[in-house]
Amino acid sequence: MILHNLKRSFVALFLGMMGKAAWADYQLNIPVGPDETSRLIYDFHMYAIWICVGIAVVVFGVMFYSIINHRKSKHPVPATFHENTLLEVVWTIIPVLILIGIAVPATKALIKIEDTSDSDMTIKVTGYQWKWLYEYPEEGIKFFSSLDAASNEARQIGSGIDPETVPNYLLNVDHPLVVPINKKIRFQITAADVLHAWWVPAFGWKKDAIPGFMNAAWVKIEKPGIYRGQCAELCGRDHGYMPIVVKAVTEEEYNSWVAQWKQEHAGMQVSSEEWTLDSAMNLGKAAYNTHCASCHQADGSGITGTFPALVGSAVVTGDLDQNLEVVLEGKGAMPAFGADQNISDEDLAAIVTYIRNAFGNETGDLVKPEDIADIR
Amino acid sequence: MATVADTHGVEHEHGPAKGIMRWITTTNHKDIGTLYLCFAMAMFLVGGAMALIIRAELYQPGLQLVDPHFFNQMTTLHALIMVFGAVMPAFAGFANWMIPPMIGAPDMALPRLNNWSFWVLPFAATLLVITLFLEGGAVASGWTLYPPLVLQMGDSLPFTIFTVHLLGLSSIMASINIIVTIFNLRAPGMTMMKMPMFVWTWLITAFLLILVMPVLAGAVTMLLTDKFFDTSFFNAAGGGDPVLFQHLFWFFGHPEVYIIVLPAFGIISHVIPVFSRKPLFGKNSMVFATAVIGILSMIVWAHHQYTVGMPVPAELYFMYATMLIAVPTGVKVFNWLATMWKGSLTFETPMLHAMGFLVLFVFGGFTGIMMSQAPADLYYHDNYFIVAHFHYTLVGGGVWGIFAGFFFWLPKWTGRMYDERLGKLHFWLSFLGFNLLFMPQHFLGLAGMPRRIPDYAVQFTEFNQMSTVGAFIFGFAQLLLIYIAYKAIKGEGEKATDEVWEGAKSHGLEWSLSSPMPYHHSFEGVDISKAIKDE
Numbered sequence: 079m080i081l082h083n084l085k086r087s088f089v090a091l092f093l094g095m096m097g098k099a100a101w102a103d104y105q106l107n108i109p110v111g112p113d114e115t116s117r118l119i120y121d122f123h124m125y126a127i128w129i130c131v132g133i134a135v136v137v138f139g140v141m142f143y144s145i146i147n148h149r150k151s152k153h154p155v156p157a158t159f160h161e162n163t164l165l166e167v168v169w170t171i172i173p174v175l176i177l178i179g180i181a182v183p184a185t186k187a188l189i190k191i192e193d194t195s196d197s198d199m200t201i202k203v204t205g206y207q208w209k210w211l212y213e214y215p216e217e218g219i220k221f222f223s224s225l226d227a228a229s230n231e232a233r234q235i236g237s238g239i240d241p242e243t244v245p246n247y248l249l250n251v252d253h254p255l256v257v258p259i260n261k262k263i264r265f266q267i268t269a270a271d272v273l274h275a276w277w278v279p280a281f282g283w284k285k286d287a288i289p290g291f292m293n294a295a296w297v298k299i300e301k302p303g304i305y306r307g308q309c310a311e312l313c314g315r316d317h318g319y320m321p322i323v324v325k326a327v328t329e330e331e332y333n334s335w336v337a338q339w340k341q342e343h344a345g346m347q348v349s350s351e352e353w354t355l356d357s358a359m360n361l362g363k364a365a366y367n368t369h370c371a372s373c374h375q376a377d378g379s380g381i382t383g384t385f386p387a388l389v390g391s392a393v394v395t396g397d398l399d400q401n402l403e404v405v406l407e408g409k410g411a412m413p414a415f416g417a418d419q420n421i422s423d424e425d426l427a428a429i430v431t432y433i434r435n436a437f438g439n440e441t442g443d444l445v446k447p448e449d450i451a452d453i454r
Numbered sequence: 455m456a457t458v459a460d461t462h463g464v465e466h467e468h469g470p471a472k473g474i475m476r477w478i479t480t481t482n483h484k485d486i487g488t489l490y491l492c493f494a495m496a497m498f499l500v501g502g503a504m505a506l507i508i509r510a511e512l513y514q515p516g517l518q519l520v521d522p523h524f525f526n527q528m529t530t531l532h533a534l535i536m537v538f539g540a541v542m543p544a545f546a547g548f549a550n551w552m553i554p555p556m557i558g559a560p561d562m563a564l565p566r567l568n569n570w571s572f573w574v575l576p577f578a579a580t581l582l583v584i585t586l587f588l589e590g591g592a593v594a595s596g597w598t599l600y601p602p603l604v605l606q607m608g609d610s611l612p613f614t615i616f617t618v619h620l621l622g623l624s625s626i627m628a629s630i631n632i633i634v635t636i637f638n639l640r641a642p643g644m645t646m647m648k649m650p651m652f653v654w655t656w657l658i659t660a661f662l663l664i665l666v667m668p669v670l671a672g673a674v675t676m677l678l679t680d681k682f683f684d685t686s687f688f689n690a691a692g693g694g695d696p697v698l699f700q701h702l703f704w705f706f707g708h709p710e711v712y713i714i715v716l717p718a719f720g721i722i723s724h725v726i727p728v729f730s731r732k733p734l735f736g737k738n739s740m741v742f743a744t745a746v747i748g749i750l751s752m753i754v755w756a757h758h759q760y761t762v763g764m765p766v767p768a769e770l771y772f773m774y775a776t777m778l779i780a781v782p783t784g785v786k787v788f789n790w791l792a793t794m795w796k797g798s799l800t801f802e803t804p805m806l807h808a809m810g811f812l813v814l815f816v817f818g819g820f821t822g823i824m825m826s827q828a829p830a831d832l833y834y835h836d837n838y839f840i841v842a843h844f845h846y847t848l849v850g851g852g853v854w855g856i857f858a859g860f861f862f863w864l865p866k867w868t869g870r871m872y873d874e875r876l877g878k879l880h881f882w883l884s885f886l887g888f889n890l891l892f893m894p895q896h897f898l899g900l901a902g903m904p905r906r907i908p909d910y911a912v913q914f915t916e917f918n919q920m921s922t923v924g925a926f927i928f929g930f931a932q933l934l935l936i937y938i939a940y941k942a943i944k945g946e947g948e949k950a951t952d953e954v955w956e957g958a959k960s961h962g963l964e965w966s967l968s969s970p971m972p973y974h975h976s977f978e979g980v981d982i983s984k985a986i987k988d989e
Contacts, residue, residue, distance in 0.1 A: 104916050105901035108833055123830045130820040137787065137816060144794045145809065149801070150731075157796035160733040169788045170781060177777045180827065185770060187829040192766045233517060233909055241515040242912050248515075249911045272603040273696065275761060275836060279902035283832040286762045288697060289602060290690020293763035310836045310904045312596045314603055315523040318907030381521070411606065 111280035112301040112326070118187045119282035129180060191283060194294040197264035201257070204420070205267075205274025205287035205309065207413070208316035208372050211420055212255050217336050220420065222368045225319045226250040227376060233319060234375070249306040252368065254323035258332035259299045267293045270420075271413065272314060278307030278322055286311055299326040316372050353427075355435065355444050362432025365425040369415065370433075378437035385411075389437040398434070398443055405430055406453055416454050423447040423454070470973055478573070481565030483550045484867070484973065489572050490547030491860075495936065497539030497579060502929050504532040509891075509925035512918050517909055525908035526594035527586065533597035534614075537714065538621045539579050541848070544856045545717040546572075546628050549656050551867060553632065555964040556650045558641025560975035563634040571627035578620035585610035596906060598707070599674065601688040601699050605681050612682070615674045622667040629660035641963075641977060647741070650962055651734065654741050655720030658748040659713050665752065666706040666713075673702035697762050704755035712751040714848055715815075716744060718855020719786060722808050724962070725858050726790050728955050729805035730797030736789040743782035743789075750779045760831045769828045776826040780819070787816055802955070803877030807858035810885050814850025818843055821896070836906075839899025842892045849888065857884070860939075865950035868942045869970035876938050883931035890924030 110120050147153065204211040209224035225233075229248050232239035241247040257263055267276050269287035276295075277284030285295045299305075307322040327335065367376060373385040380387035388394050393401050405426065406416025415421055415429075427445045434441040470476050470485065477489060508528050511519045520528070550568070554561055562568045585592040590608035593599070604611065636649070636657050649657075676687040677699070686692025688699045727734045734740065756764060756772040764772075790812060801809070821843040825831050834840055865871050894917035899905075903914045910918065941947060950969040958965040967976055 104897070104913055106897050107900050109902070119829055119833050122827065123824070123833065126824045126827055126830060130823060134816070134820060137791070138813070140791050141794070141809075141812060144791065144797075145799065145801075148730075148794065148797050148799050150798045153796065153798055156731040156798040158732065159796075160735050160737070160793075162736075162792075165792070166736055166739050166785070166789075170785055173781050173784045177780060180823070181774060181777060184773065184827045184829055188769060188773075189766060191829055191832065192769075235517045235519075235521065237516070239516075247912050248909060272606070273600055277836075277904070279833070284761055284835060285832075288690075288762065290696065291763060307902070308904050308907070312526065312600075312603065312906045314606065315521075315526065315594075317526070318522060318904075318909050 108282075109280050111282055112299050112303060112305070113281060113297050115191050115295075115297060116280060116282035118191055122183060122187045125183060126180060129176065133176070192295075194264045194296045196262065197296055198261040199258075200264045200266060201255070202266045203268070203276050203287065205269035205271075205276065205313065205320075207271050207314050208309070208320040209368060210255075210276070210320065210322060211270070212253075214336075217340070219336065219339055221253050221339075222420075223251045223253045223255060223323070224368050224372065225321060226252055227367060227371075229321075230319070230371060230376060246306065248319065249308070249321045249323070251321055251323045252364075254304070254325040256325045256327060256332060256335050257299065258329045259302055259326050260329070262296055262298045265295045265297070267295065270418065273311045274309050274313045274320070275311035276307075276322060277310040278305050278324055280305040280307075284310050299324075302326050302328060302331075319372065353444070353446055355431070355442075358428045358431040358444060359435060361424065362428035362430075363436070365421075365429050366432050366436075369421065369425070370429065373412075378433065378439075388433050388439070390439065394433050395439050395441055398430075398441075398445070401434065402430060402445070402449070402453060406450070416450070423450040426450045479569070481561075481569050482973065483554050483562045483565070483568065484971065486562075486568050486572050487547045487550030487552075488867075490543045490550060490575075493572070493575055493579075494540050494544035494547060494856075495939075497535050497543070498932065500583070501532050501535035501540055502932065504528045504535070506925060506929050508532065509922040511908055512910070513922040514919070515910055515912050515915055520908070522908045523594055524591060526596070526906065527592040529906055530593050530595060530597055531582065531586070534582060534617075535579070537597070537710070537848075538618075539575075539582075541714050541852045541856070542625065543575060545656075545659075545714075545852075548652070548717065548721065548856075548859050548863070549628075549632055552863060552964060553635060553653055553656060554639070555967055555971060555976045556653050556962060557636065557639065557644050558963055558977045559635060559639035560977060562631050563639050564631045567627050568631050571624045571631065574620050574624040574627075578617045578624065581613055581620070582617040585613045588613070598700075598703055599677065600703075601677060601680065601696055604677060605688075612678060615678050618674050619671055622671045625663045625667050629663040632656055632660045633664075647738065650720075651723035651737070651740055651744075652717070652720035655716040655723075655744050658744050659716045662709045662713050662716075662748055662751065666709045669702055670706035673699060673706070676702075697759070700759050700762060701756065704758045705752070707758065708755040709748075709751045711844070711848065712747055714852040715855070716747070718811065718852050718859075719744065721855045721859040721862070722790065722811050725804045725808040725862050726793050728862075728958050728961050729802065729808070730794045730799050731957050732793055732797040733961075734789070735792035735795075736785075739785055740789055743785040746782040747779060750775065750782070754779065757826060757828075757831070760828045761835050773826060773828045777823070780823055780826075783819060787812070787819075800956075802861075803872070803874060803881055804858045804862035806878065806881045807854055807861060810881065811851065811854035811858060814846050814854060814888070818846030818850050822847065834899060836904060837899040838895040838903045838905055841905050842895035842899060845892045845895075849892075857881070857935075860935075862955075864939070864942055865954045866964065866967075866969055866971060868945070869950055869968075870942045870945055870947040871950050871954075872938050872942045873947060876934060880931055880934045880938065883934065884928055887924050887927030887929075887931055891921050891928050892924070894918075894920045894924075 108120050108123050110117060200215055202213040202215060209222050211222050213220045228244050229250055231237060232241055232244045232247060267285045267287045268291060269289045271289065274287040275284050276287055281297045283295055285293045303326055305324045309317055309320040374380050374388050378388035393404055406414060408414035415426060424447045427447045427450045430445045434443045477485065480486060507520065511525060588609045590610065593607050593610045593614045595604035595607060636653060679685040680687050680689060686694040688694050688696045690696060723734055723740060754772060754776040757776045760769055825834050825843060861872060861877055898914055898917045903910055952969050953959040953965045954969055
């Protein structure tokens, strides 16, 4: 407690010197999360810290005692000893004993954290550049989750938006992962393109998402709440912009969320009559923000020299077939979206319709899901 | 021994050649040592400038200065340049300057190889730095070059891979030279167990380099064929395994951190006894501890991969093996403390740096013990806690070893004492700047900030600002180091005595030579066995 207050006042003093009046809630230690894995990790972390503090007191104590009392002015004639077998044996054995004292609880904790058996439900997490795909195989639910529009706008160079004014800057998404509390949830974690790592600090662990591999981890959340995290393995340009938001709710709320999701997405198989320019544009805007905006930007302006602008682009305003080819088969750094079965024909048709009619591009083209299905 | 010396004795009367050709064609171990050190200093500034770009961008949330892709290029190049361009060549420079006089040898055993192993480096570094100007920029995958991300890089990838090959070539040639010199050119009476610690640590380092550099070269060559010849070593869709690269990389990468820090251990084992006016405590156990660290360093690599989804027994094995390294490392620290104990200590700049080394390295050791623990590492992995940890060990250990060695031996090389007041100023600015730079990063990591991100959530602002202020203090303090070296080389400052430091003569052969050391063969054909102190 005293240590904590000291640190606070140090921080306050430092910030005072820099002339900054207010400061956000900073945090000094691992959060104690709402679940067992997090507490295991936190407890072990504290145990290891206190052992290190103990050793540090002895080692630095001896060192500074010697620096102060054995300096030439106080201790002009040096001793001449240069070995002592007993001492050397003692300071080899004591560290071994301390290490055993650390290894035993570490082994127990690790075995518990890695035990994903007897889970109540499974959620599959797939890392993409730069978003997450969440799937609930038991419910047939599947959706992408990417950085929210407010953060995405503020994070651009020269946006002129103060991140302090954006709620949960960089830690907010369009579609959070919704999970029930008090259920042992087994996560199956993989990736579609490059390595990612799924990390919510409140749960303690992180797990790498590796293309071609399926990793497992678990959590059993005890308190409803919103838990935020980020990708923790460098995955390219926008590695810093693929947050994770987990919304833990009671079982009833979860069930009604599932029902609502299913209802909303039941009408996804739209008939051709309902597929109008307006409906496609609406669907397209949402899908574009999920799949395209991190590179081409929400307003289609791109990033000069890296990601082409879609505003007035020759491809987007030109031949439709060529446009479809680029979207479905990829080009250069752009992935082949047609190859990814997790993106539906409806979404792709809506995206192409959207980019050909938004941002001042006025081709009037309406792409239908069947058109995409034919090519795929 | 005598014949080697005789054939070279002809040149003895000549001083160094004049002009630029002296440096290009030199086979003199002292000249090559100087070249290595100058190159390391230049790279230290380049890598440091990159670090300052990183820290400037991280001063506040939001993107102000650079594109995220360029930010990733900076983190990648900063690490590659600091590890391969600054720290390793600096230790090679010390090895060139000091190993022959320490063992009573006339020069390195293979002088032309020595020249070549240095002159490969500037070309390798140029090749790496020019990738910044290629289309798509430099490699932006982190210095670990993990596939599949690294395979998304453009033209910079083959350049970077070739750079790694050249750097490996240089390291292996230098290592062979050091091993051959130590095994063959020791003066009569200089038995293996009488060899000074710096020579011992470099001998073990050289063996580590020869063992692991080819593994890295092989791994990056597999990246090259995956990218250009359609192989699938690391491509799961083709039956390969992306995690295999991580195993190969860290089989090189973990010994690499000891390659960086073992020679620093050696330097500290010289500095502390001289300024404690006492012989090194437990010399034999120091040698064994170094050897044990070297061996253990090769069997613990996967503690860098606790989160990749290894089976639990594998995680446990790597955890236990990693913890074992704390034992020999502890022995070294306790021996240093016992050397100081009841000594007669003075704190000239080299000793200050040795104390700085002890404080920082031991602190990094504590966070190392914490991170060796697989359950806790699931949290620490890839967040700022690890960034703080490895800078405490590699900068606090490696670079502080270089600082200590530089001030310790500079008078022996130039014949002039450096400016002690400026030296102390450099130490304190560096030490305070460094701690302000990296101490807050521990808290950032614990609070949940991942590494390698150009922008962050607003609750991380305060500690990032401290860190950036510290970075600029630490960075600009190094200009002082250049000025101090410049003054000493110019011949300003008090003339150094032969033993330089009070009583240093009883601590090694090198202190019995004149200051500066004779340009040609320091020792030749002389039986100096009587001069070697029998401990």
